[in-house]
Amino acid sequence: MPYPAGHRPEVKKRIIASARRLFNRHGFQAVSLDAIMAGAGLTRGGFYSYFGSKSELYAEVLGCFFTEPEWQSCWEGVEVDLAARDAGPQVVRAYLSRQHYEDVENSCPMVALPTDVSRGDKRARRAFETVFAAMVSVLERGIAARTKPTQGRNRRDAAQAIAALCIGGMVVARALENRAAADALRDACMGAALRLGGWRPAQRRPRRG
Amino acid sequence: MPYPAGHRPEVKKRIIASARRLFNRHGFQAVSLDAIMAGAGLTRGGFYSYFGSKSELYAEVLGCFFTEPEWQSCWEGVEVDLAARDAGPQVVRAYLSRQHYEDVENSCPMVALPTDVSRGDKRARRAFETVFAAMVSVLERGIAARTKPTQGRNRRDAAQAIAALCIGGMVVARALENRAAADALRDACMGAALRLGGWRPAQRRPRRG
DNA sequence: TGTACATCAGTGAACGCGCGTTCACTGATGTAC
C-alpha cells in the first residue's frame, strides 16, 4: 500500500465538501469540475478515479447533506440540541437566523438547491425527501412535547407547515434585492412559525430594534 | 415598411413566452438559445436582432412575469378576482392548488426560479421583489377586509408569512419524490396559511377524500 | 393590374470558448531486503 489507508476516503470527503460549497453558491449546472477539484486542492484529471460522472457526484453530495453526522446540523446554522425539549423553537430560530441567511456556502441544501433538485433525477429528489422528513420529525416531536397537545394529524400538519415556512422564508429572503425587506420577512416568518408550533403567544410584543 | 407594424413586437413576445416556459422547466443555465428560438418557431440566428444577450433576455423574462397584464394572474394557477373581498383565501387556494403544482411551465416564477434569481444579478432580484411585494399586498388587503382586523404590523407580518408559506410549500412539494407526500404538504400548508390569515377556524374538520 | 424594387426579418454556416471526459505519464509513498 503506497498511501496510508485513510487517504482516499479523506480526499473524497474534501471533494464532496468543495462541491457542496460551490453547488450551494452557484447551483449544479454553473459549477465546473475544474472549480470543484481546485476547491479540494487537486486538479481536473483526478476526478474520475473518485466519481463516475459529474451527476454521480451531485447525487452523492445531496445524500451526504443529511447522512453524514458532521453535516447533520449544518443546515441549522447554529448548534441545536435535537433531543432537547425545546428543540422545535430552537430549530425555527436557527433556521431563520441571520447567520443561516448569510452563510450560503454552508447553508441547508433545501434552501440553496430546492429548484435544482426538482429539476433533477429521482435520486436527488429522494435525498431531498429524506432531509425534509427529518426536519418535520424534529419539529413534530417539539410540538408533541409542549403542555397542550393536539391531535396527531394536526401536529404532523403543523410540523409540515412550519418546515415549509422556514424553508420558503429563507428561499424568498435570499431572492430579494432589499436587505431590510429580507430581514423583515425572516422576522415575520419566525413569528408565524413559532405561533404555528404553539411555542409563543398569539399576541406579539412591540418590536424593539 | 416591408413587414406589418405589429410584426416584431409580436415575435418578441413569442420568444419571451418560449423562454419563460423553458426557464420554468429547466432553469436559466440549462436552456439553450437554440431551444428558445425553436420554441418560438424561429432559428438561432435571429435572436440577436431582438436581444443583446442571453442574460438580457433573462432579465426581460423575469420582469414580464408581473408587468405584462396577460401574465399577471398566471401564477395563481386559476382565475382569481384580485378585487374581491375574499381575494386572500382565493389566492392561497389557487397558489397551492394541484393545477399550479403540476403546470410547471406556466408556474409562478417565484416557485420555479427563486434560487436561480438569488444567484442572479440585481435586475433579477429586483423583479422578484416586485412580484413578491405585489403578492403580499393582495394578501394584506384580504386580511384587512375581514371582520376582526388586527394592528397594521401584524397584518403585514401575517401577509408576508402566508406568502412565504405558499411559495415554500410549492417549492418543497415539487422537490419531493413521493407524490402523496407532496399532496399532503400542500394540504397542510393551505390549512396553516388560511388559519394565519384568519380565513378559517383554528379547529379543523376531519379530512374527506 | 402588373412589374421592379427597396427593405429588412430570418437563415444557417462558421467561430471560439469552456467544459466533461479520457489517458499516458509523473512522482510520492510504503515495503522488501
Add this chain to the structure above:
DNA sequence: TGTACATCAGTGAACGCGCGTTCACTGATGTAC
C-alpha cells in the same frame, strides 16, 4: 539504516461536443409607378 522497487494517487495535455455569438446571405413583404 539505507537502497531499489512496486504501487497507485494525482497531473495536465488532448479530444469532442455544445453553446453563445457573429455575419454574409436569402427571400418574403409592402411600395412605387
